[in-house]
Amino acid sequence: MKRKELILHLIGEVSNYLLENNPKRLVISLHQEEDGLHLSVLDDNPHSDEEIEKIDHALNSKKRPELAGYYGAMTGHDMLGASRLKLLGWQVKHCDVSRTRNGIMIDIWLGGDRFESDQFTIPRKEQK
Amino acid sequence: MFSFIITGIAADGAAAAFGGFLDIQFQPARLISDFMSTSGIGASFINAAAVGAVGLILIVLSKVQLSGSTFAAIFTMMGFALFGKTPVNIIPIIIGVYISGKLIGKSFSEYIIIALFGTALGPLVSLVTCELGLSGLSAIAVGTIAGMATGFLLPAIAVAMLHFHQGYNLYNLGLSCGFFALFAAALIRTGGHTFEGLLLWHTEDSVILTFLVPVLSLILILTGLFSGGRRSLKDLMAIQKHSGRLPSDFMDMESMEGALLNAGLIGLAGSLYILLIGGDFNGPTIGGLLTIMGFGAFGTHLRNSWPVVLGVILATLLFGKSLTAPGAILAAIFCTTLAPLAGAFGILTGLIAGFIHLVLVHQTGSWQGGMNLYNNGFAGGLTAAFIVSVIAWYRSKESGFK
Structure with missing residues (x-):
């Protein structure tokens, strides 16, 4: 899959999740490097601690190559029905879910073995 | 094994x-x-x-x-x-x-x-x-x-x-x-080959064949209960709330114990159905029961299955076919491939899916020359695509803007 298609599918799935609660504002920020990428998606809806924990659990679930390589193709593609963040979680390197003033921010890092998110020009520590 | x-x-x-x-x-x-x-x-x-x-x-x-x-x-x-x-x-x-x-x-x-x-x-x-x-x-x-x-x-x-x-x-x-x-x-x-229809169907009663799946199911249920205790029952109830849409790994989403319990219950329910209608326990039916037990850990549960099975039973009776005929009995077992439709869109959708499935599955076998063993998966896929298309089209009627 081309990188552009992969990014589109990632954005599609995570946006699908956040749009289910009909936010007034949804901001998508993408930063790309040769070895990886950082995707940030913010909304302005209230989310409970329990929900944030569920999102974090789904996005940081154990890597499942047998499911990611096959069912991962549905990520951000098949939108009839609820979004499935686990499809993302099986494929990405790391995710963070944090509260913002009005809503939440979902940070997703994706890349090869050489990829280190801290080497990004927008490092994680500056995001918080 | x-x-x-x-x-x-x-x-x-x-x-x-x-x-x-x-x-x-x-x-x-x-x-x-x-x-x-x-x-x-x-x-x-x-x-x-x-x-x-x-x-x-x-x-x-x-x-x-x-x-x-x-x-x-x-x-x-x-x-x-x-x-x-x-x-x-x-x-x-x-x-x-x-x-x-x-x-x-x-x-x-x-x-x-x-x-x-x-x-x-x-x-x-x-x-x-x-x-x-x-x-x-x-x-x-x-x-x-x-x-x-x-x-x-x-x-x-x-x-x-x-x-x-x-x-x-x-x-x-x-x-x-x-x-x-x-x-x-x-x-x-x-190339000139003609596909001859095959129907090799074992009909002799055998205690081993009748009790194999129920015993396996009980082993799974007891394993789930003893290793998980009350938690396995709680997880079993949680499994019933999932739609079952691919990929729903119940072992991951809830627990292995809950999934084993679910698989065992499905095996028992399937065996009971065959016993009640007086069907044969043979290679295809036991194979079908083992399959739905396996998918008891990956999408199938009693709550999302029964509407589809009922749809198949109603269609079978409406068209005057026997519930114990090979095609009908296999359709009633394998139609649970469409369980996620009932899980996601409700009982009526499940009933309709089961009905269409029974009609279609009797044709698809000859289309593909009997070479694809998952003929119910083939018919189920066509049925699911048909129903999903209609639902997606209907939902597109309004964007939500005033």
Whole structure:
């Protein structure tokens, strides 16, 4: 899959999740490097601690190559029905879910073995 | 697997069971070829254990964890090895999937689900080897190449078919293999071959066959209860709330104990249905029960299944067919491939899906020459795509803007 298609599918799935609660504002920020990428998606809806924990659990679930390589193709593609963040979680390197003033921010890092998110020009520590 | 070997030897004796097992390897295996009818109960169980062992070895070698999907795959492979899969006819397909992955830089672990379920096209290998008039080494060589070519193309088709029904058909490889088999059957027909209908259906009553699945189900239930205690019951209830849409790994989403309990209950419910209608316990029906038990860890549960099964039963009765006829009994078991539709869109959708499924599944077998063992997955995939299309179209009627 081309990188552009992969990014589109990632954005599609995570946006699908956040749009289910009909936010007034949804901001998508993408930063790309040769070895990886950082995707940030913010909304302005209230989310409970329990929900944030569920999102974090789904996005940081154990890597499942047998499911990611096959069912991962549905990520951000098949939108009839609820979004499935686990499809993302099986494929990405790391995710963070944090509260913002009005809503939440979902940070997703994706890349090869050489990829280190801290080497990004927008490092994680500056995001918080 | 050991229990299958022991059951096989107990049923017919070691010599007959292993002799029959060798005999099975080079028989036509198209739908419906109940190996119990052609080679005996013992041989069928030895074959099922051998096919299950192939799957398990692949899972271990590819370092994939035993989970809902692999649990379902092993149960399905063993079930269909009672009426179609053999080690000889599945290995070329698995090799083909491996080569396909290599070509596009995917590890085998990423394609192992496709490789395991893709063995549904084993009868294509058997057909080319045994039924097209080839003989000796050339038959084996051509059959092997056909199987490898099949496996090579399956990943591309399997991914495309997922999008077709959007994950609402649990047996996606059934649809994928059926789609491929349409082309293969057309090619073979164009070459001058005529597909003769097969209906080899074991009808003799046997205590072993009647009680095999209920006993296995009880073992799963007791394992779940003893290892998980009350938590397994809580997880079982939580499983009933999931839609079951692909991929729903209940072992991961809830717990292994809850999933085992769910699988056991499904096995008991399926067995009870066959007992109540007076159906036969044979290779295809036991294979079907093992399959739905496997998918008890990967999408099927009682709450999302009953509307679809009821839809099949109503359609069967409405069209004046017998509930114990081979096609109807298999449709009632395997229609649970459409359980996610009931889980996601409600009882009425499930009933309609079951009804359409019964109508369609009686036709799809001849379309694909009986070479795709997951014929219900094929019909189920077409049914799911049809229903999903209508729902998606209806939901597009308004965007929500004033």
